[in-house]
Amino acid sequence: xxxNHNLPELTDDILLAYLEGDVSRQVADRIEHSPELSSxxxxxxxxxxxxxxxxHRAACPKAGDxxxxxxxxxxxxxxxxxxxxxKTCAFCTRELAVYRMQLGPPIKTGSGANLLDNVKVFLATxxxxxxxxxxxTPVFAFRGSETRLRVYQAEQVAITLDVRSAxxxxxxxxxxxxxxxxxxxxxxxxxxxxxxxxxxxxxxRGGFQLDQLQGGKYELVVRSGERVFYIASLIIP
Amino acid sequence: MDSASSSHxxxxxxxxxxxxxxxxxxxxxxxxSDPQFCFELFRRALIEQSQLAWEYIIAQxxxxxxxxxxxxxxxxxxxxxxxxxxxxxxxxxxxxPAVRGILNxxxxxxxxxxxxxxxxxxxxxxxAARKFKNRPATIPIDEKTRFPVRSxxxxxxxxxxxxxxxxxxxxxxxxxxxxxxxxxxFFQKFTLSKKAAxxxxxxxxxxxxxxxxxxxxxxLLKRFRRNPDLQELYSATVQNExxxxxxxxxxxxxxxxxxxxxxxxx
Numbered sequence: 120x121x122x123n124h125n126l127p128e129l130t131d132d133i134l135l136a137y138l139e140g141d142v143s144r145q146v147a148d149r150i151e152h153s154p155e156l157s158s159x160x161x162x163x164x165x166x167x168x169x170x171x172x173x174x175h176r177a178a179c180p181k182a183g184d185x186x187x188x189x190x191x192x193x194x195x196x197x198x199x200x201x202x203x204x205x206k207t208c209a210f211c212t213r214e215l216a217v218y219r220m221q222l223g224p225p226i227k228t229g230s231g232a233n234l235l236d237n238v239k240v241f242l243a244t245x246x247x248x249x250x251x252x253x254x255x256t257p258v259f260a261f262r263g264s265e266t267r268l269r270v271y272q273a274e275q276v277a278i279t280l281d282v283r284s285a286x287x288x289x290x291x292x293x294x295x296x297x298x299x300x301x302x303x304x305x306x307x308x309x310x311x312x313x314x315x316x317x318x319x320x321x322x323x324r325g326g327f328q329l330d331q332l333q334g335g336k337y338e339l340v341v342r343s344g345e346r347v348f349y350i351a352s353l354i355i356p
Numbered sequence: 357m358d359s360a361s362s363s364h365x366x367x368x369x370x371x372x373x374x375x376x377x378x379x380x381x382x383x384x385x386x387x388x389s390d391p392q393f394c395f396e397l398f399r400r401a402l403i404e405q406s407q408l409a410w411e412y413i414i415a416q417x418x419x420x421x422x423x424x425x426x427x428x429x430x431x432x433x434x435x436x437x438x439x440x441x442x443x444x445x446x447x448x449x450x451x452x453p454a455v456r457g458i459l460n461x462x463x464x465x466x467x468x469x470x471x472x473x474x475x476x477x478x479x480x481x482x483x484a485a486r487k488f489k490n491r492p493a494t495i496p497i498d499e500k501t502r503f504p505v506r507s508x509x510x511x512x513x514x515x516x517x518x519x520x521x522x523x524x525x526x527x528x529x530x531x532x533x534x535x536x537x538x539x540x541x542f543f544q545k546f547t548l549s550k551k552a553a554x555x556x557x558x559x560x561x562x563x564x565x566x567x568x569x570x571x572x573x574x575x576l577l578k579r580f581r582r583n584p585d586l587q588e589l590y591s592a593t594v595q596n597e598x599x600x601x602x603x604x605x606x607x608x609x610x611x612x613x614x615x616x617x618x619x620x621x622x
Binding site for chain 1: 424427428448452454457467468471472474475476478479482483485486488522523525526530543544545546547548549550551552553554557558566567570571573574577578580581586589590
C-alpha cells in the first residue's frame, strides 16, 4: 500500500524507525502528512508501549536477589546467573549501585565462595579541583571557565564532566564527559533521573556527550566489564 | 560486662533493655559495645520464634529502619509512604533464609545481621519502584497518597488466564522464538526498552545495522498479534483506556483488526 504512487511503500519497519527518530526528514514529513501512515505509526507505538509495560524487566532477578548478590551470600548458580544478567541490564546495574551506596562494603560472615569475579561497584566522588589533577585526567576541549568542570574519582578512574547550557535553549543542558583509566574494554555510560533511565551510550575514544537534559538531579553509572562506577548525585547545571 | 552465657539466661525484658543500652553505646564508642545482647534478641525472635522478642526488635530498630528507608526513598523519588516500606522491610527480614544463616554464627556477626536488615529496607524501596513502573497505564493515582486507587487496579498479571505472571508469559514467548536475533530483540527492546541504535551498538556482531533490527521487530509484532495471551492483553489494555484521551484515537483500539496477520518478512 502506498500513499503516493510515485514513492516506495513505507512498511512497518520504516514506521518503527520513524518512531525512534531514525529516518530522514523527508520520510518523517511524508509520514506526518499522511493520516493513514500517522495512524499506522500510532498503532505500532501503542503496541510497543503495551509490550514495554507488560514485560518491563520481566527477565530481571528480584531486587532482593540483587542485594544478596551484592552482599555475596547467594549460592554459586544463582550468583553466576545474576552476574551474567548484570552485563546487559542497566536497571539491575543501577540497583546494584544503589545497594553499594546505601549498604557500604559487605560485612563478611565467613562464607567461602569464590567471588573474585563479582561485579564491583565503586562510588565516584567529586575531586577537589584546587589540587593537582590525577594522572591521566583528560584535558579535552574544555572551553571557557574551569569552574564548570567536575572531576569524579574512584580507584584509578577519573570521570570528567563539562556541563553547559544549550546555545539555542538555555534551560536545557548538555554534558560532555571523558573517562580515563578504564582500559580498552567496552565502556557504557547510563544516566538516570528519578528512577528513569534517560540514556545509555558507549564511550567513543574515551568520551561521551549527553544532550537535551533538563536541569535537575541525575545519577550516572559507568560500567566496564566487572567494574561499575557510580555518581549518586549529579546536579545539573 | 556480662559474660557470653549471661545473654542466653537473661529474661526477655532485661535482654531487650541491655540490647538497647549496648546499641546506644555502639553509637558513642564501638569498643564499649557488646554485640551479644542484640544478637541474642534476634536469635530468640527468629530462631525460637518468640513473638515478644520480635516486638522488642521492631521497637528497637523501627526508627533506624525508617531513617534508612527515607534516605533511599528520597534518592529514588518517592511514590509511597515511608511507613509502608518499614513494615515491608521487617517482613522481608523475618522471611529471609539468609538471616537464619547469620544467626548460626557467633554474636560478632551482629553487624552482618543489621546490614541485612538495611538491605531489606533498600529492597523494599527498590521493589516498590519496580512495581510502580510496571503499573498498568490506566490506573488512576490518588494525588494525595500517590497510591493507585485500589478499586481500579488491574494488574498486568490478572489479564492473563494461562500464565501466572508477566515473567512466565515472557519465558513462554521467549521459548517460542526461533532465532538469536529475535531473542535478543525481545529481551532488549521489550523488557529493557532499548532503542534499535542501542541494541545495534551492543550487538554489532549480530546486527550490522539498525534496519535489520526494525525488520525483526516488525516480524515479532506481527507474530505477537496472533498470540492469544497477547491478544487478550491488547484487548484488556484497550478496555481500560480512556475512550478518547485528549481527543486522539485510542492507540491500540484496532490493532488486531487493522493489522491482519501476514507472513513474516525475512
